[in-house]
Amino acid sequence: MDFLKYYDPPANLQNPVMLVAFTGWADAAESATHALRYLVRHLGGTRFAEVDPEEFYNFTRVRPKTKFDDAGERYIEWPANEFFSIRREDAATDLVVFVGIEPNVRWRTFTESLVAQVQSLGVSKVIQVGALLDAVPHTRETRITGTATSPELRGLLRGIHVRRSRYTGPTGITGVLTDALRRAGIATVSLWGHTPHYLQVSPNPKVSLRLIKGLEQLLDIHVDVEALASQGLNFERRVEQALEGETDVVAYVQRLEAQWD
Numbered sequence: 001m002d003f004l005k006y007y008d009p010p011a012n013l014q015n016p017v018m019l020v021a022f023t024g025w026a027d028a029a030e031s032a033t034h035a036l037r038y039l040v041r042h043l044g045g046t047r048f049a050e051v052d053p054e055e056f057y058n059f060t061r062v063r064p065k066t067k068f069d070d071a072g073e074r075y076i077e078w079p080a081n082e083f084f085s086i087r088r089e090d091a092a093t094d095l096v097v098f099v100g101i102e103p104n105v106r107w108r109t110f111t112e113s114l115v116a117q118v119q120s121l122g123v124s125k126v127i128q129v130g131a132l133l134d135a136v137p138h139t140r141e142t143r144i145t146g147t148a149t150s151p152e153l154r155g156l157l158r159g160i161h162v163r164r165s166r167y168t169g170p171t172g173i174t175g176v177l178t179d180a181l182r183r184a185g186i187a188t189v190s191l192w193g194h195t196p197h198y199l200q201v202s203p204n205p206k207v208s209l210r211l212i213k214g215l216e217q218l219l220d221i222h223v224d225v226e227a228l229a230s231q232g233l234n235f236e237r238r239v240e241q242a243l244e245g246e247t248d249v250v251a252y253v254q255r256l257e258a259q260w261d
Contacts, residue, residue, distance in 0.1 A: 002113075003051050003052045003055060003056075003109075003110075003113050004049050004050070004051060004052070004113065004117065005049060005050050005051075005052055006048065006049045007047060007048050007049060007050075008046065008048050009048055009049065010046070010048055010085040010087075010094075010096075010121075013085065013087075013094045013096070013121060013122065014087075014088075014091075014092060014093060014094045015092060015093045015094070015122075015124050016085075016093065016094045016095065016096050016121055016122060016123050016124065017093050017094075017095055017096070017123065017124060017125055017126075017127065017219060018095075018096040018097070018098060018118055018121070018123045018125075018126045018127070019036055019039070019095060019096070019097045019098070019126075019127050019128075019129060019215070020097075020098045020100075020114075020126060020127070020128045020129065020174075020177070021033045021035070021036045021098075021099055021100075021128070021129045021130065022099075022100050022101060022102045022130075022172070022173055022174060023100070023101045023102065024101060024102030024172065024173070025102055025172035025173075025174075026102070026128075026130035026131070026132070026172045026173070026174045027130065027131055028131040028132050028133045028193075028195040028197075028204075028207075029131060029195045029199065029201065029202045029203055029204035029207060030131075030202040030203040030204070031131035031193050031195055031203060031204045031207035031208050031211065032129045032130050032131045032193065032208075032211060033099050033203075034203035034204075034205065034208040035129060035193075035207075035208035035209075035211040035212050035215075036097055036099050036129060037099060038208060038212065038223075038227075038228055039097065039212060039215065039223055040084045040086070040097050040099070042223050042224055042227075043086045043088075043095070043221070043223065044086065045084035045085065045086045045095075045097055046084060046085050046086075047082055047083065047084050048083055048084065048085050049082070049083040049117075050080060050081055050082045050083065051081035051100065051110075051113070053078050053079045053080070053081070055105075055106060055109070056103035056104065056105060056106055056109075056110050057079050057101075057103060057104050057105070058104040058105065059079075061104055062079050062101060062104060064076050064077060064078045064079065065077045079101050080099075080100070080101070081098070081099075081100035081101060082098070082099055082100070083096060083097070083098050083117070084096070084097040084098075084099075085097075088221070091220065091221070093124070093219070095219070095221075096121055096123060098114070102172060102173045103173065107173060107176050108176070108180075110173070111173070111176050111177045111180040112180065114177060114180075115177075115180050115181060115184050115186070118181070118184075118186060119184065119186075123186070124187075125153065125186070125187045125188065125189065126181055126186060126187070126188045126189070127188070127189045127190075127191060127215070127218060127219075128174050128177070128178065128188060128189070128190045128191070129190075129191050129211055129215070130174055130190065130191070130192050130193070131192065131193040131194075131195050131204075131207055131211070132192055132193075132194060132195065133195055133196075133197035134194035134195065134196070134197060135196075135197060135256060135259075136194050136195075136196055136256065136260065137196065137253050137256040137257045137260055138196045138199060138206070138236070138239055138253070139253065139257060140257065140260050141210075142193060142194065142206055142207050142209075142210035143193075143194040143210075144160055144191060144192060144193050144194065144210050144211065144214050145160065145191075145192050145194070146160045146189060146190060146191050146192065146214070147189070147190045147192075148187075148188070148189045148190075149178075149182055149187050149188050149189075150187045152187070153187050153188075153189045156189065156217075156218050157189070157218070158217075160191070160214060160217070174190070178190070189218065191211060191214050191215065191218070193207040193208070193210055193211045194207070195207050196256075198249060198252065198253075199239060201235070201238070201239070204235065205228055205231035205232045205234075205235050206232040206235060206236070208228060209225055209228045209229060209232050212225060212228065213225075
């Protein structure tokens, strides 16, 4: 069964690379999805397809939202998994961006559908973008780490700390998708931003900015990040204001800074 709804399928994409981010377990402080949505807006992405949510979500857990349109009419916004295309006239590769929500059920069917879409578009490699909670101070440069499934792709991660995870245990949709892509013979890279676990604020534009800088390196692209950098400065000011008088938290941050330095 085809779970994709098409609007304007892109034709003749040039050696496309696909970027993927999911809200949920792999999107601490919404940093990864915020980064890709920013990239889509600032590189002129065009939405061309979305996944029908009916088969993959428990709507009592991932609830649709009531909103109003420009005419003041009420409408229902359903959980969205959207595909965007970005044509790069001055480069040898175009981009496909997928921003979605970790599904509740039928993960294998969901990932098989995504892999089929990757294959039909002729995607040469997939870059998964995520964010994780970590014991890192917000006052230092944001840490990013990466993993890759081939030596060629590991070469793209120059300047980014490459980690080989020895983790075993429960995983998220990103792990399941990576496995499905590997079995289909499609190379993947993962780029992870490390988010301070003690900040309960979303999105975290500082982490989003660092992820975009990492993508610029991986893809040889340029993104105007002035607006995102401004968001990061406002974020820092709000955090500092929130920490005023929180002596225990401030002391903890200072210990993290000492470990970092």
